[in-house]
Amino acid sequence: MVVREFAERGADLELVGIQKRFPGFTAIESLDLTIPAGSFFALLGPSGCGKTTTLRLVAGLEEPTQGRILIGGKDVTATKSHQRPVNTVFQSYALFPHMTVLENVAFGLKRRRIGDPLGKAHEALRLVELDHLAQRRPQQLSGGQQQRVALARAIVNRPALLLLDEPLGALDLKLRRQMQLELKSIQEEVGLTFLHVTHDQEEAMTMADTVAVMNKGAIEQMGAPEVLYELPRTTFVANFLGQSNLFTGAVVATTGAAITVEAGGSRIVVPTARAQRHQGEVTVGVRPEKVVLHLEEPTATPDRNLLGPGRIIDVSFSGVSTQYIIETPGLGTVLVFAQNVGMGPAAAVGDEVWVSWDVEHGFGLDDDPAEAGRFPADASTRSIAVQQREALVTELEEN
Numbered sequence: 001m002v003v004r005e006f007a008e009r010g011a012d013l014e015l016v017g018i019q020k021r022f023p024g025f026t027a028i029e030s031l032d033l034t035i036p037a038g039s040f041f042a043l044l045g046p047s048g049c050g051k052t053t054t055l056r057l058v059a060g061l062e063e064p065t066q067g068r069i070l071i072g073g074k075d076v077t078a079t080k081s082h083q084r085p086v087n088t089v090f091q092s093y094a095l096f097p098h099m100t101v102l103e104n105v106a107f108g109l110k111r112r113r114i115g116d117p118l119g120k121a122h123e124a125l126r127l128v129e130l131d132h133l134a135q136r137r138p139q140q141l142s143g144g145q146q147q148r149v150a151l152a153r154a155i156v157n158r159p160a161l162l163l164l165d166e167p168l169g170a171l172d173l174k175l176r177r178q179m180q181l182e183l184k185s186i187q188e189e190v191g192l193t194f195l196h197v198t199h200d201q202e203e204a205m206t207m208a209d210t211v212a213v214m215n216k217g218a219i220e221q222m223g224a225p226e227v228l229y230e231l232p233r234t235t236f237v238a239n240f241l242g243q244s245n246l247f248t249g250a251v252v253a254t255t256g257a258a259i260t261v262e263a264g265g266s267r268i269v270v271p272t273a274r275a276q277r278h279q280g281e282v283t284v285g286v287r288p289e290k291v292v293l294h295l296e297e298p299t300a301t302p303d304r305n306l307l308g309p310g311r312i313i314d315v316s317f318s319g320v321s322t323q324y325i326i327e328t329p330g331l332g333t334v335l336v337f338a339q340n341v342g343m344g345p346a347a348a349v350g351d352e353v354w355v356s357w358d359v360e361h362g363f364g365l366d367d368d369p370a371e372a373g374r375f376p377a378d379a380s381t382r383s384i385a386v387q388q389r390e391a392l393v394t395e396l397e398e399n
């Protein structure tokens, strides 16, 4: 059956000590990566961090300055692009306008004189649920359907490894969400190894088994989406993958179970097992949806961190939840996401509030706060939230 044939061809991808220098610019400093056969792997990072360069290296469209690339255990570093068992789907999915959908998908097979090109093209189209439109021309399809044709055209070659470079970037938000789910189920069905690159954190988390967060040509952290989200190890990951409240201060007490950090006159406890550093100046944090807003001062308990009083400086209602920004003396701003279980926001700008969270939900980062962070020094939680919102608006406008 088709499915098994595809699955057998899925191959491990290994990047060993990869460096890529362009004249005057090092795009990738040192990259080591193993992607197991049959997995859906996402490389997530901001624009310019080296994602496309990494894919082009794997596809053989660029040569590494140093390092080796192995596919299915075989060293392909010196292998020409067209001889690698790799196909790429790009954001711009140029289909041949004068050919039907079926001819588009069969084109590569015909050119390489592979047997039964039309039968195989039909099979690939069935997989992306477009076989009923096989006789149409690309311009008679929606953007999402065209993207699926591009995917069928790549899958029909039965590559061991499918590279996807922001393939959904040209679609509108709703279609993109739908395609994310479809792409994921196609990958599960065919069992090929997918290497998907994106700057969209939600896309990476929804689709991939494993996410590698890339920053300035290096991988900061890699793991299952929920692990990365619940236990970010660096400031960059804490802020790029979702949002975080971060506090920096000195460790003033340690027990086997927890460290206590003094930040801006408040004490914050983090489980030792969830903290990367246990002494000196450290940065600790908590996700905004883990933080509870209190309109009256709650009784302090050892299992919760309590900060306040602070003052609400911004409330933004988004239907399912409300985002509060609270100015807390000595600590800067704290972001809280509260589910709208009542009717509308529970508090207003100017209200005096306290915030608390379960000690178990905190995390401690590995960054040395004395070193310059990768975000500008004045980037408080608030300005990052604003930056993210602006980025989203730009993205929506561009689409």
Ligand SMILES: Nc1ncnc2c1ncn2[C@@H]1O[C@H](COP(=O)(O)OP(=O)(O)O)[C@@H](O)[C@H]1O
Binding pocket: 022, 023, 025, 026, 027, 045, 046, 047, 048, 049, 050, 051, 052, 053, 054
């Ligand atoms: N051919 C090239 N010559 C010089 N610099 C390049 C070249 N290709 C990419 N770069 C640089 O390498 C960096 C990474 O680019 P790229 O891999 O396209 O990033 P991403 O896909 O993550 O947005 C960027 O700063 C880009 O300007």
Ligand SMILES: [Mg+2]
Binding pocket: 051, 052, 053
């Ligand atoms: Mg790119």
